[in-house]
Amino acid sequence: MKVLSIHNSYQIRGGEDESRESEERLLREMGHDVDVYEEDNDRIATLSNTQMALRTIWSTEAHEIVKQRLSNATYDVVHVQNFFPLISPSVHHAAQAAGVPVIQTLRNYRLLCPNALFFRDGQVCEDCLGKSIPYPGVLHGCYRESRTASAAVVAMLTVHRTMSTWTNAVDRFIALTEFARQKFIEGGFPAEKIVVKPNFVHPDPGIGTGTGGYALYVGRLSVEKGLDTLLAAWERLDQPIPLKIIGDGPLAEQVIEATQRMSSVEWLGRKPMSEVHALMGEAMFLVFPSKWYETFGRVAVEAFAKGTPVVAANIGAIAELVDAGRTGLLFHPSDPDNLAAQVNWLLSHPTTLAQMRQQTRTEFEAKYTAERNYKRLIEIYKQTQFAHSS
Incomplete structure (x- = not known):
């Protein structure tokens, strides 16, 4: 199986990067061909605010890169791990136009909440959940404590809801837990397209003794x-x-x-x-x-x-x-x-x-072992391919 994995890398590495890398490494270990298109968020410093805002909504560059990758080789699936902010959802449309099944892993709540956390002023906030235009995120400056930056995120969310990107240009969403799956359903995402596959730990670090006393x-x-x-x-x-x-x-x-x-x-x-x-x-x-x-x-x-x-x-x-x-x-x-x-x-x-x-x-x-996760991931890939071709 040949997979194109797409992601933005974070300036400060975290669990999302670790989980994505583990998944790509596991696929390679099992004999699959994994091609990666990555953008580094360090590049943000080279862009003006206007350039950054426009790219967040629709990156022509990313669209062309993915279009070229898919025209130069035959891929079984495109797996979008994280497109925000440099890559943009333009890549979903590039894959759709090429006829390649698209899978999006939901590693945070960005598609429902401008700051991706459902958290504001020290407590849970769901003010934007279910809103076609998540304007509270702009009023509160939820992304980077900036109304201007938040407006760019809200514009991206609004544009792609209007374009039906999440219903028409994505074949499957992977939620990491049933709780997250239900939140996305509550936010208007199609329940039949959201499957659950947890993260995993690979390689197995082995059991400890628990005798440290702390x-x-x-x-x-x-x-x-x-x-x-x-x-x-x-x-x-x-x-x-x-x-x-x-x-x-x-x-x-x-x-x-x-x-x-x-x-x-x-x-x-x-x-x-x-x-x-x-x-x-x-x-x-x-x-x-x-x-x-x-x-x-x-x-x-x-x-x-x-x-x-x-x-x-x-x-x-x-x-x-x-x-x-x-x-x-x-x-x-x-x-x-x-x-x-x-x-x-x-x-x-x-x-x-x-x-x-x-x-x-x-x-x-x-x-949560690699073996169980691999079986579930391949099952999702194959089901997505079948549904896409039906």
């Missing part, structure tokens, strides 16, 4: 990730278990202040994935305190691979991944008292915690 947070240090909830909860614990924090972001100063205030909190900054997995495997549990509707929760699945239970906010996709009482615990989002209560309970039930370690690894093997 809790772990891995992720961006930002408001939507719930860092303030996490730090406030640690001040309320009955038992001051050490907390290691891996990552960087706008709340770094707040984390530094917490380390000065609480000897149990340690900030490790960014770490290579090998070190992250090693620390994850030795942790007693991972804390996932997000306040927004995560589309997936790759860090949680990496913890499952290491046999590490997850204490997560009961919100969005992460609440779907964590089976409370079996692979971890859930707490009320943005509620440090309830998070502290769940951590206290877990620390006072070591037998249950040990059983959870076994169950999390079992959950990983059942749902």
